[in-house]
Structures are given as structure tokens and as C-alpha cells.
Amino acid sequence: MNKQTEQKRTSVYPVFTCDVCGEPIEIDEEGYIQIDLRDADNVKNMRRIAQDNRESRSLKLEGDTSLVDILTLSDLVDPSNQSAEWEAVHTKCDLDDEGNMYFFHTSDLRTFEEVLQVNSHVADKTWAEYTNWSHFLQRQLAPYDG
């Protein structure tokens, strides 16, 4: 008997799973991974506003402690935890063609080498930090067991 019977179930090729129907985007199917850049922009603005609020409030608090009760929406929804979300979809499942989408065809993501190239490409974008890119890749391609 081969002692290495506990083989990890790691796929040889990256397979993205459609966030709409939950099925894998097979090699013979059209699909893409995409991000709405308007969402990334919104997150960027939310974080900046929250930062401005914190700074102006801490300035005010130095003079007047009665302002301590000021609560803004940005305190309730911590924008540092907010990200614009990437999604993988079959072309046939993507009914929403609104938005300013930035995308890669899954046909260009058939090997892990290609995923790494795309990864570097995305990481260089100024808006990358406002998206859940690395979490998306991990969830799609390297999900935790159990």
C-alpha cells in the first residue's frame, strides 16, 4: 500500500465557482471575475470621510467635551472593514450589466501561473486596497477545509 493515501484534494487547475448559481465555471463555459469600480470608489470615499470625521472630532473634543456624544454613520459601519467585492460569474448568469466593471475572462485564468500574473496586475491598481481581492482568491481557489 502507498503510504501517501491521505492525498489532499487540490485541483490541478484553478476553477472559479459562479457566485450567482453556485456551480463551477467549467473549462468549456464562458465566465469572468469582476469588480464594480464604483463600489471600490465608494469604499474609498467612505474611508476618507470616516478618517476626516475622526480627525475633526478629535480636534473638537480637545476644546469641548460635550461633543463626545456625536455619533456618525461612519462609526456604526466601520469602513475599514468594508470592501468592494469581487465576484465570479458565468456569462449566462450575469444579468446585471450596469456599473463600471473591471474584469478578467476565466479563459485567461486557466493555470495558477495565469492567476499569479493577474494577481500582480490587480495588486498594482490604486484601488486594489478597497476591494476584497486576496480574500476572494482565497475563498475561490484555496478554501479552508471544514
Ligand SMILES: [Zn+2]
Ligand atoms: Zn452561474
